[in-house]
Amino acid sequence: MDRIRTGLAAYGMSGRVFHAPFISVSPHFELTAITERSKELSRGKYPDACIVRSFDALIGLEGLDLVVINTPDGTHYEYARRALEAGKHVIVEKPFTTTVAEAEELVALAASRGLTLSVYQNRRWDGDFLTVSQILSEGLLGHLVEFESTFPRYRNFVRPDTWKETGKDGGGLTYNLGAHVIDQAVQLFGMPEAVFADIATLRKDGKVDDYFIIHLLRPSKAPEVRITLKSSYLMCANEPRFVLHGREGSYVKYGLDPQEAALTEGLLPGTPHWGEEDKSFWGLLHTERDGKVVREPYPSLPGDYAAFYDNIYQHIRCGKPLQSDAREVVGVIRLIEAAWESSRMQRVVRI
Template sequence: MQKIKTALLSYGMSGKVFHAPFLNIHQGFELLGSWERSKKLIQDDYPTVKSYPTIDDLLADDVDLVIVNTPVGTHYEYAKKVLLAGKHAVVEKAFTTTVAEAEELAAIAAEKGVKLAVFQNRRWDSDFKTVQKVITEKTLGDLVEAEFHFDRYNPLLSPKSHKETVNDGAGILKDLGPHLIDQAACLFGLPKSVFADIRYTRENSLVDDWMDLLLIYEDFRVRLKASFFVKEANPAYTIHGKKGSFLKPRGDVQEDDLKLGKKPNLDSWGTELESLQGLLHTEVNGKEIKEKIPTLQGNYFSFFDGVYESIANNKLEPVTAQDGVKVMQIIEAAIASNAQRTVINL
């Protein structure tokens, strides 16, 4: 099996939790190390890897793939540098801060003949995979509306300055928003238009921390909501069709398990509690059905396996640069809609 030599651009929470564990267990990747500016931590977990003092030192090494997992406002600058160096890249969400930046990165990757993927790992959450299956099976009939939530209760400001200072990459729309937006676009494609309400709700917050986006499609509507003031959770997914409804609470365990230091495996990883199964209430062949639906297994490993296949066997990236462009188009439309208090056509 071809080994893809891979390096990270940071080893904070995302590098330690979301990337390194999967790169380490996948037989197709070799984790070379990470760029670490101040704290030198990666060798505590992976003693044989390198800690690069600069991005130039990292790119000068025999690296095939670079994970751009730095703050959102730096994604464009660093991803461009990686691509121009002829390296494959995975860029975290939000892909960039503007549509123009996203389109430029996609063009550079195409020109250089390298792979460029966006790390939209929530497509491989157990709850979303189950929602996707229910919608694909069309047991709800023609869709009328859907509502996706990514809510938390956390009134405190983040200690990470880049998350709470005014900059092009800060705010809930570019933090939790891309998860919801990408999932909606993955299921339904690009909407015809967008209406957005974006607010500041935490005390002393300088960045947006509440969002309500309405994606307008030809025959149905999708609402995307995120807030830091939800103590009693709504269903994470509510889908209503002309035959029935499906309600699913957020239940994916992968992030929590990774934060606890649990190592991903391919057998039981990403298995939800049965108590968090979604409720399907619909009609099939004239018979009314109201039952809990078993939740599919979640596994972020599938994203990395898709990246491997794209590089080693020239297959399509699991989340393409054009997928990233679509998400940025919706984000830009949401910003414009909120500012103008009107519907923005795409």
């Protein structure tokens, strides 16, 4: 079947690292156009891609099937709306939008036009998250009672040269990494009944939030599980990425999925051992089997961000179910809004 002709709305870090490599190596996609307002940084790597100078020029290209909205957070709604109105399928980088109202409007617009609208929740395909999902599905910890997900970062200074730090066009940790850890928790346990959160700016001269701790209360699939989600830019000593406690055992995992680091170094998806984690980073499983105590590393599954784009192709060309459907990601934005309200009001907020 015809390859999906794809355009990138920007060629910053997201475009270079998380989108262009997967589009370019897939036999199902063609990297047709890249938006660069003044530079031509993409020319060396993707000489066959057309460089356009504006978003209007991108969505005006005849024959373009799919547009990736990987621009600053505050532009997601407007650019996604305009791309849908131009008749293009759309992938939006996380966070989907900054408000639930914007998200619902885009979902309705895509449905009315019969177009695909997906959100790039790529960390559903992190190896550590896939491993956690496997451990839970196999019941290795018994009845789960506690789930902690922490995304550690360390940058104890504020960068004035990026919109992510100035707050002028979105940014902030809760909409950034919060969109990932919340989405992962919802994938495992469903939407919660309520949220309790503390969101703060802890770095000197900071203009956006750089710390959050969010509790999701009584999730629909497992109301008794206590869920804690956390991230901060002041974690010089890493905390575990995942901590799971059940009535028959625990699982503790340090370290981050290796795909982002590999992509940043210029490695391409599909290279040998892609997404595989060094054994030294495998999480520790502490449980009982056949009456004997087991305390040993549990093999991490390989991560696979390419699965996101494979699913996009299967959905658009073959009608298969869309795995990161914007309709369900509206719930993530709803939870982020609730977390901010909870932090401001210092109380539990019902969903």
